Amino acid sequence: MNTTPLYRQLANHYLNAIRSGTLKTGERFPSIRLMMEKHAVSLSTAVQVCRELEDYGVLEARPRSGNYIRQPDTPARPAPINPPAPLDTGVYVGIHEQVSSVLKASQRATIKVNFASAYCAPQLYPLKTLQDNMIKALRQNHHLFGTTGSTAGNIALRNILARRALTAKTHLTAERIVITNGATEAINLALRAVTSPGDTVAVESPTFYGLLQILESLNLRVLEVPASTRSGINLLALEQLLQGPERIKALIVIPNLHNPLGSIMPDANKARLVQLCAEHDTVLIEDDTYGDLVDTEQPLSTLKHWDRNDNLIYCASLNKTLAPGMRLGWISAGKWHDRVEMLKHTQSRGCEALSQLAVSAFMGTPSYERYLRRLRITLTQQRVQMSAGILRYFPEGTRVTNPQGGTLLWVELPREHSSMALFHAALNVGIQISPGGIFSNDKRFDHFVRIGCGTPYSPKIDEALQTLGRLLNL
Ligand SMILES: Cc1ncc(COP(=O)(O)O)c(C=O)c1O
CATH class of the missing domain: 3.90.1150.10 (Aspartate Aminotransferase, domain 1)
Structure with a gap:
C-alpha cells in the first residue's frame, strides 16, 4: 500500500511532468476545479498539490489568472524554493x-x-536583575570560584528548563539535559555524537551560516534542502533525498522562527518530519534558538514533541532571549545523552556556575x-x-x-x-x-x-x- 499522502503523490506526478518537459515553463497549470474533476480529489487536496508545487518553486500563482509553471530558479516570493537539482550528492561546505x-x-x-x-x-534584556542575582549568588556561595560544577550543569537550571519545556508539550528530563556554551556548542556536540568526518548532513536552504561553518569545521558533507517562508523545510524534496543514493546521517532543522526565513513549520509538517527521519534512520537535530520569541502567548510545539523513538537531539539557547553575554544553551540528546555528556566533558568540562545561578534565580520566577x-x-x-x-x-x-x-x-x-x-x-x-x-x-x-x-x-x-x-x- 502506498502510504504517501494523496496530495504528495499528485504533486510528485506533476513534478515529474514538469521535469520531463511535458508541462513547460510559462504554461498554465490545470485549475483546481479541473484537478478535482480529473483526479477525483477534494478541494483541499487539490489546493495542497498546488502549495507543494509552489514550495518546490515550479508553480507561480498569478492574481485573477491562475497557476503557471515557472522556471525553478526564478524567485516568485521572498524566499523562493529551489528544486533540489544538484542536491543528490553531498558536498563539502566550503562556505x-x-x-x-x-x-x-x-x-x-x-x-x-x-x-x-x-x-x-x-x-531590552533584564540586565539589572541578572547583575543583582549574580551578586547575591556570589555572597551566598563564597567558594563558588574555588570549586567546579558538574559537567551537565546546574541542576536547578536544568529542572527549570525541563519544566518550561512541558508548556510546549515537550518532555525533557533534567537528568538528560546538559548545559552548554550556547546552541553553538550544543549543535557541535550533537554532530560529534552521531556523525564521523566525511558523513553527509542535510540542512535547510537557506540556513543560518553558523551551522554551515560548524559542518565545515567537523569535515562533514552537506546537502541543502529547499525551505520556504511559509512552512520551512520542504518535505517532498527531503523525502526524495532520503530515498536517494546518499546516506544522510543527520538533519539539522530550525522549525520555529527559522534564521533567516522566519518560518514556523505547521504541526502536521513537524510530525511528518520526525516520522520521515525515523523511517530513514536519520538523526534529527532540532535547533530551537528562537522559539520563545514567538508573538503568541501559546508556546510553539517542538519537533521533540513528536519524537517517539528518541531519535532527536534538541538544542536551544538563552543567548537571544535572555542574556547574550552569558553564552548559555542546552542540549537534550535522547539516546545519545551519555555520549554527549562524555563529549562535553572532554571538550570543555561543565559551563561556569555563576551565570547559571543568576539565570535560574530569574527563570524560576513568574517575572521571567x-x-x-x-x-x-x-x-x-x-x-x-x-x-x-x-x-x-x-x-x-x-x-x-x-x-x-x-x-x-x-x-x-x-x-x-x-x-x-x-x-x-x-x-x-x-x-x-x-x-x-x-x-x-x-x-x-x-x-x-x-x-x-x-x-x-x-x-x-x-x-x-x-x-x-x-x-x-x-
Ligand atoms: C539558528 C541559530 N542557531 C544557533 C545559533 C547560535 O546560538 P548561540 O549564540 O546560542 O551559540 C544562532 C545564532 O545566531 C542561530 O541563529
Missing part, C-alpha cells in the same frame, strides 16, 4: 571563507548601525514570563517599523518577510541587485548588514539581505535604512 571574510570585514569597520545582529539591543511577554510585544513593534522603513526606502520590487516573532527579516531585492555589493558599500558608511549569499553554498540568495530588528526604531535607524536605499538606487 566558511566567504563567511569569515564578511565577518572580518565587519570587525575592521567602524559600525554605526548594525543590522546584521540577531540579538536584541542590550537595554512577564519579561518575555514584554519583549515579544517590543519585537513585534520593531519588526513592523523596520519592515515599513525597508519598503519605504528600498527599490521598487523589494519584498520583506512577515515572521510571527523573533528579530529577523529576510529581504528580497530585485534580482539585479547584489547584496554582497551592498554589504561592502554599506560598510564604507558604517552600516552592517548580512548578505544573503552567506546563508547557502549556492548563489541563489545573492539578492537577499537579512536585516536584524533587535534595536528600537529611531531616527538613526531610519536614516541608515534610507542610506541603504540610496546605495541600492545608485
Whole structure:
C-alpha cells in the first residue's frame, strides 16, 4: 500500500511532468476545479498539490489568472524554493571563507548601525536583575570560584528548563539535559555524537551560516534542502533525498522562527518530519534558538514533541532571549545523552556556575514570563517599523518577510541587485548588514539581505535604512 499522502503523490506526478518537459515553463497549470474533476480529489487536496508545487518553486500563482509553471530558479516570493537539482550528492561546505571574510570585514569597520545582529539591543534584556542575582549568588556561595560544577550543569537550571519545556508539550528530563556554551556548542556536540568526518548532513536552504561553518569545521558533507517562508523545510524534496543514493546521517532543522526565513513549520509538517527521519534512520537535530520569541502567548510545539523513538537531539539557547553575554544553551540528546555528556566533558568540562545561578534565580520566577511577554510585544513593534522603513526606502520590487516573532527579516531585492555589493558599500558608511549569499553554498540568495530588528526604531535607524536605499538606487 502506498502510504504517501494523496496530495504528495499528485504533486510528485506533476513534478515529474514538469521535469520531463511535458508541462513547460510559462504554461498554465490545470485549475483546481479541473484537478478535482480529473483526479477525483477534494478541494483541499487539490489546493495542497498546488502549495507543494509552489514550495518546490515550479508553480507561480498569478492574481485573477491562475497557476503557471515557472522556471525553478526564478524567485516568485521572498524566499523562493529551489528544486533540489544538484542536491543528490553531498558536498563539502566550503562556505566558511566567504563567511569569515564578511565577518572580518565587519570587525575592521567602524559600525554605526548594525543590522546584521540577531540579538536584541542590550537595554531590552533584564540586565539589572541578572547583575543583582549574580551578586547575591556570589555572597551566598563564597567558594563558588574555588570549586567546579558538574559537567551537565546546574541542576536547578536544568529542572527549570525541563519544566518550561512541558508548556510546549515537550518532555525533557533534567537528568538528560546538559548545559552548554550556547546552541553553538550544543549543535557541535550533537554532530560529534552521531556523525564521523566525511558523513553527509542535510540542512535547510537557506540556513543560518553558523551551522554551515560548524559542518565545515567537523569535515562533514552537506546537502541543502529547499525551505520556504511559509512552512520551512520542504518535505517532498527531503523525502526524495532520503530515498536517494546518499546516506544522510543527520538533519539539522530550525522549525520555529527559522534564521533567516522566519518560518514556523505547521504541526502536521513537524510530525511528518520526525516520522520521515525515523523511517530513514536519520538523526534529527532540532535547533530551537528562537522559539520563545514567538508573538503568541501559546508556546510553539517542538519537533521533540513528536519524537517517539528518541531519535532527536534538541538544542536551544538563552543567548537571544535572555542574556547574550552569558553564552548559555542546552542540549537534550535522547539516546545519545551519555555520549554527549562524555563529549562535553572532554571538550570543555561543565559551563561556569555563576551565570547559571543568576539565570535560574530569574527563570524560576513568574517575572521571567512577564519579561518575555514584554519583549515579544517590543519585537513585534520593531519588526513592523523596520519592515515599513525597508519598503519605504528600498527599490521598487523589494519584498520583506512577515515572521510571527523573533528579530529577523529576510529581504528580497530585485534580482539585479547584489547584496554582497551592498554589504561592502554599506560598510564604507558604517552600516552592517548580512548578505544573503552567506546563508547557502549556492548563489541563489545573492539578492537577499537579512536585516536584524533587535534595536528600537529611531531616527538613526531610519536614516541608515534610507542610506541603504540610496546605495541600492545608485
Ligand atoms: C539558528 C541559530 N542557531 C544557533 C545559533 C547560535 O546560538 P548561540 O549564540 O546560542 O551559540 C544562532 C545564532 O545566531 C542561530 O541563529
